[in-house]
Amino acid sequence: MISVLMRIWRDSVSATHTFLTPADIDMIAAYVPDALRSIPVLLVAEDQGVITGFAGIDKEQLEMLFISPDFRNQGIGKAMVQSMFRDFSVTEVCVNEQNPGARGFYEHMGFQVYKRDGLDGQGNPFPILHMRRRA
Secondary structure, eight states: OHHHHHHHHHHHHHHHOTTSOHHHHHHHHTTHHHHHHHOSEEEEEEETTEEEEEEEEETTEEEEEEEOGGGTTSSHHHHHHHHHHHHHOOOEEEEETTOHHHHHHHHHTTEEEEEEESSOTTSOSOOEEEEEEOO
């Protein structure tokens, strides 16, 4: 399962995180398998037995949401986030500042930026926007 999720992660990041170089993606990819194994709640979306995306939740924080580029813009991410609101009381998410598509998606889903960090969690120069769901 991890290898399938890693393929979706890499394909999704390559398609949406245009600010990352291939070397950046390789560097980050080294952390992803452990993140997938350690996330308290891992949701997987499927369509006719094909894994189309996944999301990870820790407490009320959406930690990761990746949809295969072959299945983007079909409502899968929206359905997953709505499920997270309903079933897991998700209220927060972090997004790369240089990924305006993700920021726009989360704003559309009711989140707003409340804080900015100049570096990502590994200390790399990829600013992170902390977003909280509006009440």
